[in-house]
Amino acid sequence: MLRTRTTRLPAALLAAACATAAVAAGGTVGAVPARAADRDGQVFTIGDPRITESSGLAASQRHPGVYWTHNDSDDGPYVYAVDSQGRTVATVTLRGVEPRDVEAISLGPDGRLYVGDLGDNLGGKWPEVWIYAFAEPAELHDQSVQVTRYKVRYEDGPRDAEALMVHPVTGRAYIASKKQGGGGLYQGPEQLSPSGVNTFRRIADAPWTTDGAFSPDGTRLVLRGYFSATLYRWKDGAPSGGESLSAPFQRQGESVTFTADGRALLYGSEGKDSPVWRSALKGDQLPDTVEPLPSPTPTPTRGPDGSAPPSSGAGAPSSKNTASDSSSAGAGDQALGVVFLLAVAGAMFGLRRRKRDG
Structure with a gap:
């Protein structure tokens, strides 16, 4: 009577086969995935159950990888520090303030x-609105801070607004009003005064805007709406041009900020567990002081004897084809290695079984 016998590959042989198979499939042993902050798409989710109406974002320069945000109305005098994993690392309470409808930071x-x-x-x-200012905390922990309060009015009367941008070089404050069919960009006085009224004057038209931000060097301005964003060059205290950007589709797109290095934009949304998306800037979109990243240089494929590939010309393959062929050949060699190892294993166990049956 024949009995079926379960045989097992020796551990060393099995490990070798699995390792070779992994390489053939394109895996790299010990490879480290790209950091969330370095890739486009959704990079983190704000998971704090208290933050359900994130309505503004500001990248910290003092604490790399940290972003300041806040809720819309009806939350209280709170500002939150969120890290690049979406975790709240500090809650700052603004003393002596009873916010009405906080929209930007x-x-x-x-x-x-x-x-x-x-x-x-x-x-x-409302005949007037307010700006509150406080020093960015040196340490990230829950704390209360005293704020300076600035009273704001518009020269052409009250209006709704959701975007506040402080220029990172001059320190001048700007507000973009929110109006269907287009609003305005308003410039504050050269220096805000904590006494009296700070009158903001219209200097340019603006699209429907839910938030805005200057690049870290002050040479770019972005204004976003629910479904779109526009990037401007900033020169001599005013925006110029205007390039449409592909903003992510979000539940209620309410916030935008440049990353601390100026190479990308982060887009945020209101809602529970709200996602934050990253979108890299390219070419002329980059701020003036940011150099484009160098393109990776392909490594030339060499022959078995170490000789360099033929120079481009008649009969010489293009680098694209060479790279493709090399990749295909490498994958084929690795696959053959897997087959060879499994064939050896099968032969070994076949011999062993014959000896037992004999």
């Missing part, structure tokens, strides 16, 4: 965070 060259209590859901009925 921006970091100034003086190291202070500026919070814009600018929203007006009555369609522009």
Whole structure:
């Protein structure tokens, strides 16, 4: 009576076969995945159950990989520091403040965070709005801070706004109003005054805007809406040009900021467990002081004797084809290695079984 016998590959042989198979499939042993901050697409989710209406983003210069955000109305005088994993690492309470409709946050060259209590859901009925400023904390932990409060009015009357941008070089504050069919970009005084009224004057038209940000060097301005974004060059205290960007589709796109190195934009949204998306800037989109990243240089394929490949010319394959052929050949060699190892294993166990049956 024949009995079926379960045989096992020796551990060393099995490990070798698996390792070779992994390489043939394109895997690299010990490979480290790219950091979230270096890739495009969704990079993290704000998971704090208290943050359900994230309405502004500002990249910290003092704490790399940290972003400041806040809720929309009805939350209280709180600003949150969120890391690149979406975890809240500090909650800052603004003393002596009762916000009405906080909509924006921006970091100034003086190291202070500026919070814009600018929203007006009555369609522009409030006679004045406010900006609160406080020093970015040196340490990230829950704390209360004293703020400076600035009273703001517009020269052409009340209006709704959701974007506050403080220029990172001059320190001047700008507000973009939110209006269907287009709003305006308003410039504050050269220096905000904590006493009296700070009048903001319209200097340019603006699209429907839910948030905005300057690049770290101040040479670019981005204004975003729910479904779109526009990038401007900033020169002599005013925007110029205007290039449409592909903003991600989000539940309620409410926030945008440049990354601390100026190479990309981060887009945020309101809602529970709201995702933050990264989109890299390219070419002329990059701020003036940011150099484009060098393109990777392909490694020339050499022959078995170490000789260099033939120079391009008549009869010489293009680098694209050479790379493709080399990759295919390498994958084929690795696959043959797997087959060879499994064939050897099968032969060994076949011999062993014959000896037992004999």
